[in-house]
Amino acid sequence: MAPVDYIPRIRDNYARLGYKTYSWVVNTDTPPWAPLSKPLSRCRLGLAASGGIYATGQVAFHYKDDTSFREIPTNVDTKDLRATHFAYDLSDARTDPNVVFPIDTLRRLVREGFLGGLASRLYTFMGGIYSSRRVTEELAPRLTARFLEDGVDVVLLVPV
C-alpha cells in the first residue's frame, strides 16, 4: 500500500487555512556515512525520540518551539512515563509509550542478545519545533554531545 504523502497534504491544508507556506527541510547533499564497526550484538545503542515523553516528576514539555530535552534513565519503570505533544493523537502513546519510545522493546532486545546494550540514559524531546535553525543550533549539538559522552556505537532516532 502506498505511503501517505504528507508534504502535499500539509501544503494544501496550510493554503486552505491561510497559513504561511511551511518550509520543509530539504537536504540534497549525500548524507554522511559511518559504517558500523562491529555487530549489533556487541553495540551499545542510544535513543532519541521526539514524541514528548517525560517521566513523572520531570517538568513536562511546552508547546511553543521547546528545544529542551529530557534524560530518561534506561531502567525507568515504564508506568512512570507520560506523553505530551500538541500535534498528534496521544491516546496510544499514553496507553503504551513503546509506540513512540521503545523502551521495553529495546530492553528485551538486549536480554535476547540482539543488541549488546543500551546507554544508561535515553533522550526525549517535543518535536514540534517550527525552526530548523534552532534544532540545528540548539538541540542537535547538545544531544550529539550527550551521545559522545555516553559512549554509544549507534543511535536510534524515533520521530513522530
Place this chain on the structure above:
Amino acid sequence: MTSARDITLAVNPPRAAFLNFPLGHTTGKACEPDLQRNILVEALSSFETMTVPGSVKELSFRWSEDGEWKARAFAEGDDRRPRHDTPQYQNDEDRRRAEQGCFSPCPFCRC
C-alpha cells in the same frame, strides 16, 4: 525510524526504516510487544545491511488489511492543540510532583 516517508526522503538522513503506520506509532501498535519487537529487529538490522548513504528500508508490516486509516491520516482543518509556552502535563499529579522537584531515578527518593 519514520512513518512519514516523503518527509524523511526530503531530510535525507544516512539511514532510515519506514513503517507505514499512522503517525504516533513510529515503533509499533500499543500493547503488542511481539509486533514492536519484530519491527525494531527488522529496522535495526539495517545498521548491518545498508551500504548506501540515504537508503530507506521499507518495513514489511501493515497497520491493517485495508488502507482505511489513510483517509483519516490528515483531516482538513487544524486539530492541533494550542501552542502554550508553559509545561503541559499529562495530569495534575505530574504537575504537583514536578513543582516539588520529585524526579529522581532513586526509588527511595520518590515523593
